[in-house]
Amino acid sequence: DQQVKQNSPSLSVQEGRISILNCDYTNSMFDYFLWYKKYPAEGPTFLISISSIKDKNEDGRFTVFLNKSAKHLSLHIVPSQPGDSAVYFCAASAAGGGNKLTFGTGTQLKVEL
């Protein structure tokens, strides 16, 4: 049972444009969400997170939006840069730090020149 889903396995965007990565979840107990960036043969790198009490969190070029009623979150990257090309995972937790994360299947983002 995949509780966190990223339905787009890949996304291709031109440099300078906006990248929008989507994530859906089914477990209503999730209250903390995170986005990670991962290169091959490396561990995930934390990008940005959001608590369920918020609907938006922004950090530089990265913004995460949370729609609790739809159980949907998205990561916006603007402007996209070639160095953003990587696999992006969304993850969810039921009780914040210290509790296990459930990961989505990942979206391969390719930012083209």
Added chain:
Amino acid sequence: GAVVSQHPSRVICKSGTSVKIECRSLDFQATTMFWYRQFPKQSLMLMATSNEGSKATYEQGVEKDKFLINHASLTLSTLTVTSAHPEDSSFYICSASGGDDYGYTFGSGTRLTVV
């Protein structure tokens, strides 16, 4: 920022032997450490959660006698793959949490190949 060191980054071992992977939190005390496994082009699957000084909690379907986890101190957790077989070949990643203020920090992963 929080740093987690995972060692080795890559290991090749013969079928039937055991391999130990270390995960260290370098600049914070990790009350909880997590071990994940990732198959090619798939998600990170949580294998087990370990808290310092207590037995690890394994996810359903993960053999605890095969994947031995030790979390003897607040800065070190180890995963030992015992009697490794080719199907154990995978990318193993640890992460550490120091509590609500620290979030989760991942190690750089270990590529295990069993031949």
